[in-house]
Ligand code: SF4
């Protein structure tokens with residue numbers, strides 16, 4: 001690992017300047033309509049200074065911190081997939097000609113994003129989507145954006161009420177895959193411990209007014225991570241989880257969750273790994289051209305499983321089971337990794353507070369009871 | 374992975390045109406399409422068909438894999454896109470992507486007896502396998518085919534089915550679920566034909582039809598000594614992309630578009646048993 005340096009809080013804009021000077025468009029946390037979301041960042045003042053977010057099942061609110069931390073929140077409601085994999089995009093356009101038509105792929109010239117404030121679970125989620133989008137048929141648009149992305153990770157300084165990254169082995173510390181990683185230190189002088197993970201990251205650091213990190217700085221950063229690890233809001237026992245869910249496809253708990261779930265699809269929209277899309281083909285008004293679009297879709301929508309006779313998953317039970325089993329079990333068979341990184345968004349943003357960790361625990365406990373009979 | 378691969382649009386369709394159209398039954402038709410340049414396929418694979426401005430739909434190939442001059446697809450008009458395909462006439466444009474998926478185990482079947490069981494439009498993807506076998510007849514052992522339709526008017530490829538019945542190098546049994554007085558063949562579900570089929574215990578079975586029919590057929594074959602690994606069924610799920618990117622075709626852990634549609638019954642049985650999976 002690259003030796004750590006210290007960037008003083010007052011020099012933080014220097015980092016933003018270095019990113020923009022290289023042609024990157026910084027995106028990071030911004031406070032908007034009572035929540036923290038990702039948006040364009042020009043100056044440090046765009047960040048949610050002195051704010052934090054409180055998460056629980058179906059509950060979210062913004063609160064003041066006793067300090068002026070720039071990254072003192074847990075996790076925005078939206079995820080980086082908004083940028084890497086936009087909710088709505090045109091894939092190609094067909095044009096009528098000579099009794100037939102021609103097709104042209106959408107021209108893509110994506111902005112070069114610098115993602116500022118990527119948490120460990122979020123980097124894990126990006127890597128999960130990398131696996132999805134670089135398979136046998138690599139996704140052109142995703143990879144075009146992804147290839148040029150610069151990742152500025154920020155280690156968590158606190159765990160949220162719905163976080164369980166330690167259970168999923170994805171956090172709270174960023175260990176690799178970033179260009180730069182920051183740990184915000186608030187004891188004494190407000191400062192950042194910084195490290196580079198790539199040559200580009202190292203180049204950027206060379207332009208900043210840094211001082212070498214002292215052993216005390218490093219110890220403080222380590223203590224923070226340890227504290228965060230010990231204060232996860234949730235926990236999920238992943239032991240044998242694939243077989244647990246495969247063996248319990250007909251468990252009564254699915255009926256129980258179906259009485260609570262509204263099939264609103266919020267969980268799939270906020271989930272940083274969910275990648276399902278539908279396609280839409282539509283002619284333009286004069287019919288001279290026709291376009292293919294793709295839009296985020298959700299396994300909670302009734303039409304999702306439609307085949308000629310009607311939908312396969314008519315019950316909410318079947319739809320919730322599909323979602324949770326995909327996240328935690330079938331994903332492992334499909335992509336060699338869990339589809340859940342433990343970010344807790346689906347718990348926070350579920351209007352009725354359905355909690356993936358509780359649902360697994362319920363199946364596990366009740367299964368154990370059955371097993372002992 | 375090269376940049377060129379990364380940068381080509383995998384969802385781009387290739388414009389081509391309809392060469393011929395045959396109405397098979399009241400709601401089912403077969404179209405011949407000019408194959409996109411370099412197109413070739415294996416029996417059981419499917420294509421994504423695009424109708425200008427309307428949409429795209431997965432259709433399995435029902436033609437002869439040895440013919441490169443035409444791409445044959447049999448389609449039941451049951452939705453917006455399939456109905457639009459049904460309105461296309463010779464010369465009309467349409468788009469094709471593919472072929473995609475894992476088809477019938479033609480290689481594994483070489484040198485062995487083959488049992489083919491089709492229900493309704495399930496005969497369409499099996500027809501490609503039958504062509505392949507007849508084109509290379511000496512490569513296979515006994516070939517027994519059982520096909521079932523709901524009513525005599527719904528028999529697909531009716532002339533061809535009767536022609537195959539006359540052949541001495543294959544055995545074809547035909548049944549319908551219900552029929553009027555003029556029907557002279559057997560009446561009943563296709564699984565009832567299974568006791569009449571001849572095969573050795575190393576035979577390979579290819580089964581396609583409604584899920585419930587595939588399940589009962591596979592079980593009946595198993596009862597007659599088939600190893601579940603040697604029975605192949607064709608899964609069906611909603612498909613929006615055909616290439617593992619839309620998530621719609623998931624059936625348990627499988628992406629039907631990539632790992633299927635054809636799967637051994639040993640893997641499909643558990644899935645068939647779970648309602649609304
Ligand atoms: S399933 Fe829930 S906790 Fe897991 S990654 Fe998705 S949103 Fe986060």
Ligand code: SF4
Pocket residue numbers: 260261262263264265266267268300346349350351352353354
């Ligand atoms: S689990 Fe919650 S967020 Fe997800 S679909 Fe059901 S009600 Fe909506």
Ligand code: FES
Pocket residue numbers: 611612613614615616617618619620621622623628629630631
């Ligand atoms: S059809 Fe889209 S993933 Fe299989």
